[in-house]
Amino acid sequence: GNSVTQMEGPVTLSEEAFLTINCTYTATGYPSLFWYVQYPGEGLQLLLKATKADDKGSNKGFEATYRKETTSFHLEKGSVQVSDSAVYFCALTTDSWGKLQFGAGTQVVVTP
Amino acid sequence: DGGITQSPKYLFRKEGQNVTLSCEQNLNHDAMYWYRQDPGQGLRLIYYSQIVNDFQKGDIAEGYSVSREKKESFPLTVTSAQKNPTAFYLCASNVNKNTEAFFGQGTRLTVV
Numbered sequence: 407g408n409s410v411t412q413m414e415g416p417v418t419l420s421e422e423a424f425l426t427i428n429c430t431y432t433a434t435g436y437p438s439l440f441w442y443v444q445y446p447g448e449g450l451q452l453l454l455k456a457t458k459a460d461d462k463g464s465n466k467g468f469e470a471t472y473r474k475e476t477t478s479f480h481l482e483k484g485s486v487q488v489s490d491s492a493v494y495f496c497a498l499t500t501d502s503w504g505k506l507q508f509g510a511g512t513q514v515v516v517t518p
Numbered sequence: 519d520g521g522i523t524q525s526p527k528y529l530f531r532k533e534g535q536n537v538t539l540s541c542e543q544n545l546n547h548d549a550m551y552w553y554r555q556d557p558g559q560g561l562r563l564i565y566y567s568q569i570v571n572d573f574q575k576g577d578i579a580e581g582y583s584v585s586r587e588k589k590e591s592f593p594l595t596v597t598s599a600q601k602n603p604t605a606f607y608l609c610a611s612n613v614n615k616n617t618e619a620f621f622g623q624g625t626r627l628t629v630v
Contacts (some may be wrong), residue, residue: 438615449522449608449621450561457616495560503549503568504612504619510560 408433412496412509419486419516427481427512429470429496437498439463439472439479440506444493453481453494491516520545524609524622530630531596531603539594539625541609547620549613550592554578555606555624564607567592596627604629 412429419425431437438457442450454463459474470481479496496509522543531537543550549568553561563576567586581600586592596603606626612619 440619442621447624449524449623450610450619451621452618455616455618499615502615503566504615504617505549505551505563505566506561506610506612506619508553508560508562510558 408437408498408500408507410496410498410507410509412512414510415493415513417512417514419514421488421516421518422485423516425481425483425486425490425514427494427496427514429479429481429509431477431479431496431498433477433498433500435500437500438504439470440497440499441468441470441479441481442495442497444495444511446492450495486514486516488516488518490514522609522611522620522622524607524625526625527623529625529627531627532630534598536595536597537627539596539607539609539627541592541594541622542590543592543611543620544590545611545620546589547611547613548589549611550586551610551612551619552576552582552584552592552594553608553610555608561608564594603627
């Protein structure tokens with residue numbers, strides 16, 4: 407079956423530091439890949455997505471590239487802000503309707 | 519504005535009681551989902567529905583029930599058979615595998 411593995415948190419960074427959250431997956435077929443973000447007490451919001459190999463998703467300074475050869479979709483941001491403190495989820499779907507399989511989530515804490 | 523509305527935001531359940539969580543969407547999406555979120559475990563799929571009057575069990579359906587009588591509504595009932603119901607419940611909807619899934623703000627259920 408499908409599965410998503412992402413690095414454990416919490417990840418604690420200083421403001422303006424470089425952020426990387428690793429995500430690897432196993433999937434049958436050709437998955438679409440997503441990063442979602444969750445702020446405290448809220449639902450999830452889409453951060454970025456990639457629907458085929460070598461696609462790069464980007465949004466709000468975050469980037470991730472769909473690497474089929476390494477089955478990875480690592481999230482990066484060059485300079486984090488305190489407002490980036492949240493839980494980040496890597497997810498995939500191979501289902502035509504978009505049923506998502508999530509990783510365990512990585513909490514990111516950015517300090518001033 | 520289009521979106522997903524979950525209610526209530528907080529819910530308390532006594533032992534042996536059934537409770538129903540509401541989820542309504544005005545996005546005209548066919549597919550709707552219920553996820554359960556526990557600390558450190560990511561999101562796990564409870565039930566999903568891809569068309570009115572039809573729904574499927576997810577990975578952790580035991581102790582839960584759903585209905586899909588209208589396209590806009592997908593209520594989740596947590597029955598007394600669910601032995602550990604304390605969690606954060608998230609409803610979502612989607613169009614297909616390449617589009618963004620929209621999430622509600624969640625319902626936090628606590629057993630008292």
